[in-house]
Amino acid sequence: MSGETHVESPRRLVTIVAADIAGYSRLVGMDEEGTIARIKRHRRDLIEPTVAEHNGRLIKWMGDGFLAEFSSPVEAVRCAVVIQQSMAGRNAALSRPHWIQFRIGVNLGDVIIDQEDVFGDGVNLAARLQALADPGGVYISGGVYELVKNKLVVGYQSLGDRKVKNITDPIRVYRVLPDPAAVAQARRSRQRLIAALVALVFCSAGVAGAYAWWTATGTVRNPATVSSPLATTPAPSGSTALPASPAVRAPETKEERVAAAKPPPKPAPPREPDTVALPGGAFLMGSNDDPSERPVHRVSVPPFAIGKYPVTIGEWKQCVAVHECPESATAGENDAPVTNVSWADAQQYAAWLARVTGARYRLPTEAEWEYAAHGGTQTKYWWGNEMKPGVAYCRGCGEPYDPHHPTKVGSFPANPFGLHDMSGNVAEWVADCWHKDYHGAPADGSAWQSDGCREHVLRGGSWQNDPSYLRATSRDSYDTGVRYLTHGFRIARSL
């Protein structure tokens, strides 16, 4: 006991969310490192930010699950539903045995809260509910149900009273259905499955009949005349050609397999992107043109080098060739800027380039980028305060303009620092996490990072944006791991 009087009771009425990963040992047994890395990623990108967004607190992370407390049962259930829906989305790209599925129980109870842990019946009950829940499901206690039933637009299914281990009285259990229509849908989808099975049986009967007819007639037609365009199509394996499989457009999930099938390439040093070394210095970052650019603040940028152009498809392909970068972004001429890259892809390229060259390549920080884009000027654009023809590529920048494609790098004049395409063409990822304005931004030119960052900063506007996005101070954001057709990047190097 400390000498100070501590009047605050450690007992509190809170909503406890207990979650664990279904089949954790099986997942770890199958792929220990991969599973743990994925769980870590889910924790950082999904669990921690979602709990925080719903005003909750992560009390304990157990490796195969977690405990969180919320002061509002509505927020607790909402958080559980968001986590489950997001996990379903994240699992969609994987085969079933690799799915990471949480079972979640939510209970309202009087508990004893300690900094690192939480105790009491209320917690045990949440854990029991979680153990009852099906993978991907959320089970709530009767107490929680009474408080949220009219406030959340989700469906509930009563599972009646359940007797659980080590708890004297039976507890009332409800299953949360993310959508009120889900019950009906579940029933309908079963009917659809039966219909599909029946159709499949008929279909295979038809195919069998066709075989029989084909072999019986014995006519050897020239297959080339029957199917000249089709005969060249490599015969797909049965499983990938089922009509229910996803669309045929460039499937990204195939990339790894395709890459793995290629013979190992000869290691050749990559051609490093052209860079311009800048002296650095102090400048006023931001503007009053948009709330996201406020407040205008003084930043000192140390000397650094930055790409003369955005990274090109030719440069990107060198990284793809050694299986270090995804193949999704290689459509186009070699001197076109690489597009359809996420921030994570851009980061991967920079990390690879730094590793193979030994130079300190990285993404530019947002401050470095803005300093470079101004080119020593203080106007909205490096050429003045208004858009004019022949200086940049965007919607409304002048002719020629093709809304479907970026233009090859260096098609427009360089700014006073010798940098091309800072405004327009592709929007460029920078190292910083997205913050809605500059309150609390660093003043030393470093990247502004934060934990659980879901969005990063894009600068310079794209060829599909209007001229206001091309201002040196204009900021935009996008989800860190998501690719979009107008997004590219340029690299920087520490000196």
Place this chain on the structure above:
Amino acid sequence: MMGRLTRRRLLAVFLATLVAARAFAGPTPAAKDAYLYFIWPGEGQRIKGAFWCRFGLRNMGVAPAGVRSPNTGHHHLFVDVDEPLNANEPIPQDKKHLHYGAGQTEARLDLPPGPHTLQLVLGDADHIPLDPPVVSRKIHIVITQ
């Protein structure tokens, strides 16, 4: 031996036809009874300051952009967009066309005071609207100070 070859050829033709049929189909098909809506806010709602906008989708699933799984898509929120939707092009990305490609089903919005319109549009793995487009009703809200 001959029969086996012919059969294999026939199978190849059959499967290739399926592939070709899908290639010609072009856009990603929407589920027949897909329904996109705002859980919150409602039509005509007056809201003070920033708020959580919650997206509802029935009979289809939400998957992150880039995931090619049947009957899934991801949310896009159109704020004050008056131009008609171009159903054959990727949904634009700017301050009026907000993307939720990580598979989000809710978003914190901080709009300037005044009247605004909101509309949800579901996009496929490449941010292209589904066929037929799955869009919500356009709702009108007012942000008060």
